[in-house]
Amino acid sequence: MADISSNFLGIKSPNPFWLASAPPTDKKINVLRAFEAGWGGVVWKTLGSQVKNVSSRYSSVDYGGHRVMGFNNIELISDRPLDINLKEITEVVKLFPDRAMIVSLMADNNRESWHELIKQCEDAGAMGFELNFGCPHGMTERGMGAAVGQDPEIAKMEVEWVMEKATIPVITKLTPNVHSVVPTGKACVQAGTNALSLINTIQSVTGVDLDTLVPNPYVAGKSVFGGYCGPAVKPIALKMLTTIAQNEITKKVPISGIGGISTWKDAVEFMLLGASTVQVCTAAMTHGFRIVEDMKEGLSNWMDEKGFKTIDEFIGKSVNNITHWEDLDINYHHVANINEEKCIHCGLCYIACEDTSHQAINLAYGNPYNTYTIKEEDCVGCNLCKLVCPVNNCITMVEKRVAPEYINWKMWQERGLPLNDH
Amino acid sequence: MITANRLTNEQYAENFSEIQQPFETKDAALTEANRCLFCYDAPCTKACPTSIDVPKFIKQIATENLKGSAHTIFVSNIMGAGCSKVCPVEKLCEGSCVYNLMEETPINIARLQRYSTEAAIKNNWQLFERKKATGKKVAIVGAGPAGLSCAHSLAREGVDVTIYEKEAKGGGLMTYGIAAYKVTPKFCEDEVNYILGIGGITIKYQQSLGKDFSIEDLQKNYDAVYLAFGVGLARQLSIAGEDLIGVEDAISFIYHLRTNPYSSTPVGEKVAVIGMGMTAIDAATQAKRLGAKEVTLLYRRTQEEMPCTEHELSIAKLDGCKIIWLASPKEILGNNGKVTHIVCDVMQLGNADASGRRSPKPTGETFTLEVDMIIKAAGQMPFQSLVTNNHLDNKDGKINVTNNTTTNIKGVFAGGDCVNGGKEVVDASQAGKDGAKAILNFLFYAKPQSE
Numbered sequence: 054m055a056d057i058s059s060n061f062l063g064i065k066s067p068n069p070f071w072l073a074s075a076p077p078t079d080k081k082i083n084v085l086r087a088f089e090a091g092w093g094g095v096v097w098k099t100l101g102s103q104v105k106n107v108s109s110r111y112s113s114v115d116y117g118g119h120r121v122m123g124f125n126n127i128e129l130i131s132d133r134p135l136d137i138n139l140k141e142i143t144e145v146v147k148l149f150p151d152r153a154m155i156v157s158l159m160a161d162n163n164r165e166s167w168h169e170l171i172k173q174c175e176d177a178g179a180m181g182f183e184l185n186f187g188c189p190h191g192m193t194e195r196g197m198g199a200a201v202g203q204d205p206e207i208a209k210m211e212v213e214w215v216m217e218k219a220t221i222p223v224i225t226k227l228t229p230n231v232h233s234v235v236p237t238g239k240a241c242v243q244a245g246t247n248a249l250s251l252i253n254t255i256q257s258v259t260g261v262d263l264d265t266l267v268p269n270p271y272v273a274g275k276s277v278f279g280g281y282c283g284p285a286v287k288p289i290a291l292k293m294l295t296t297i298a299q300n301e302i303t304k305k306v307p308i309s310g311i312g313g314i315s316t317w318k319d320a321v322e323f324m325l326l327g328a329s330t331v332q333v334c335t336a337a338m339t340h341g342f343r344i345v346e347d348m349k350e351g352l353s354n355w356m357d358e359k360g361f362k363t364i365d366e367f368i369g370k371s372v373n374n375i376t377h378w379e380d381l382d383i384n385y386h387h388v389a390n391i392n393e394e395k396c397i398h399c400g401l402c403y404i405a406c407e408d409t410s411h412q413a414i415n416l417a418y419g420n421p422y423n424t425y426t427i428k429e430e431d432c433v434g435c436n437l438c439k440l441v442c443p444v445n446n447c448i449t450m451v452e453k454r455v456a457p458e459y460i461n462w463k464m465w466q467e468r469g470l471p472l473n474d475h
Numbered sequence: 476m477i478t479a480n481r482l483t484n485e486q487y488a489e490n491f492s493e494i495q496q497p498f499e500t501k502d503a504a505l506t507e508a509n510r511c512l513f514c515y516d517a518p519c520t521k522a523c524p525t526s527i528d529v530p531k532f533i534k535q536i537a538t539e540n541l542k543g544s545a546h547t548i549f550v551s552n553i554m555g556a557g558c559s560k561v562c563p564v565e566k567l568c569e570g571s572c573v574y575n576l577m578e579e580t581p582i583n584i585a586r587l588q589r590y591s592t593e594a595a596i597k598n599n600w601q602l603f604e605r606k607k608a609t610g611k612k613v614a615i616v617g618a619g620p621a622g623l624s625c626a627h628s629l630a631r632e633g634v635d636v637t638i639y640e641k642e643a644k645g646g647g648l649m650t651y652g653i654a655a656y657k658v659t660p661k662f663c664e665d666e667v668n669y670i671l672g673i674g675g676i677t678i679k680y681q682q683s684l685g686k687d688f689s690i691e692d693l694q695k696n697y698d699a700v701y702l703a704f705g706v707g708l709a710r711q712l713s714i715a716g717e718d719l720i721g722v723e724d725a726i727s728f729i730y731h732l733r734t735n736p737y738s739s740t741p742v743g744e745k746v747a748v749i750g751m752g753m754t755a756i757d758a759a760t761q762a763k764r765l766g767a768k769e770v771t772l773l774y775r776r777t778q779e780e781m782p783c784t785e786h787e788l789s790i791a792k793l794d795g796c797k798i799i800w801l802a803s804p805k806e807i808l809g810n811n812g813k814v815t816h817i818v819c820d821v822m823q824l825g826n827a828d829a830s831g832r833r834s835p836k837p838t839g840e841t842f843t844l845e846v847d848m849i850i851k852a853a854g855q856m857p858f859q860s861l862v863t864n865n866h867l868d869n870k871d872g873k874i875n876v877t878n879n880t881t882t883n884i885k886g887v888f889a890g891g892d893c894v895n896g897g898k899e900v901v902d903a904s905q906a907g908k909d910g911a912k913a914i915l916n917f918l919f920y921a922k923p924q925s926e
Binding site: 117118397398399400401403404416420421422423443444 | 505506508509512513514515516517518519521522537571573574576577
């Protein structure tokens, strides 16, 4: 059986699944339940100067009958007294010494505050820190959270303060509310952070109540932009993760991946694109800590099938498979094929192609079932039909190279090859 | 012994309460609606005689546009609420749902259709605006599904419609000829009232064609006439003993049950029902529900050929009705003028007949069943003499029409069971739409209607 244990900068955990800094890691009772369920580690909800929260904090996006495709929150950092948090951290570490205990920090904007907080947490038994430079609401107005992460200079300065004091590994968590996560990531690595994590939540409005006309979440007739997360943000997180995993400077440090991870498959995808550990929040908040059971089994079974003995053997393996558009092979061509045996005649491929794509599907009228076939000569191989088909492997894309040799856009131009092939 | 009052009022109420379970909650309806794949050129729509845009109305449930959903249904089928309860959906929309091809349960289209239409009726959402009065007047004979559907289509276009109905209530077969546990009397009344809600439609009740008025009378007073008087005469078995006391036809049996308190419809102790169509099932199950001890359905072919749906057969079985396949009534025996036994030929299937079904032939063997009541549900006959007396071209009493709508008499149109000999409510509803289209063409364009 595969070994799924993780060693992140010397912080060991029995599996790479950590709970992200968030409500599930707010206090001892939650974290004990998480560890009992089998989570490899936690990032304790952000500590700093005590704050006050509002009631009504979360809202979500449902889609096609599924709840919580996306989720947002307007909660701040921990609103519990620091001494209670520290006492509980000590107690949890004692009960579960084999699990990763990372503490998320957001000190006030001065060196002394950071140094004081770091000392207290190290004394309490923290194994690592995660610097919260990403919280997009409430704290930013006070010059903290995303306000730091959005400015590489400020981020760099604060990381330097931290590195002066910290004796345990430091992870810096990046905000996605920037045009690119790389500048801040680079600044933090140059300032000495031991690792990066991403993404924090994305500023958002999940919707507007059509009766009250007040956006969500509703707080006494008003709302604010909340931090968006959950399955809907996964593709954005993967993209940002890849940019960090590919950059010459930022790729030197390990990464903890965050953003919409709900299943072992999601986790493997993050790891393939460079994450050494992954952090989960929304999935646990919507289904409870028990989801980790399948995450562990699924990961282990997949590794066995693929012949990976440790997680290090596949971490980052897909990073180089994301290239620049201009390096893609223009001679690659594939066309759709509909398996008549599997087709249920729903017509979804046809209407998608006919209305919005390349009119490459033929409809032969039948009562009640039409027959759909691909017009290969008109098919550009866009994948749309395959994506909308409700039957697994009914539509497959069959490779039909234009020519055997690799040719990219630059080469195409250099050789003056024709553009219009319609 | 044939007697009424076999059960307590509570038992009657329970036995005749509606059996189709609606979606109790919005969540339940949404869960089902969200299963729908939203097919393009959907098989379910093609399988519907009125071509309801099923994926669209289901999508509209999913987007919480319930009014829009009801409108989508009613624009194709104004009897959409009733059809959601009585349509043989396993042979129509649900039977062609693509989920069947995935070996998955088809979308519960009927219940979703009920969900939208019931809301519309309950809240009296009038989803159509009647156009300005045109001054044209049309008479319709029969306030059943075809007549009501035609009336509504005409009223929408600003035509004034008068319906002549021989019974005291509208709805036709829905009100008088279908099991009460499928469509309750209250529902039938609500549905008719909802359809009339558009305005411009008057129903003159207890007016019988041939007795109270003639087609010539209508032609004098109206710009066009639509005949939708259905069928209604029970087909006779033409065997000995058919006139014994205790031999009844299913249509009168159900009619009695639908027009009187359940406690006053007499039923035997041991009942044989002849036939295996929808009406046979309705008669058998309701005989059982009235308190008959034993009900046996006799059918001369096999389950393979039965006209009713599997769903109907299940209802009969769950009600405890027995079914004897390949049994054809040969003779009815009696004592003191009352039924005591039915003798049946044991049949076997021969070659396929004109309908494509294998026709039954006697094996020579017979069996005898002790019964005190026999309900004949071997089909309905058109009102042949009425049709002939009114100089309508017809075939065995079924009115001949061209383009599905036009009789041999100028300005007189016809549709529904009186033309097709007896089909589903949904077919009658479509016939009414077709009739209205032909009438509008006749009234306003006066050119021959093309297909």
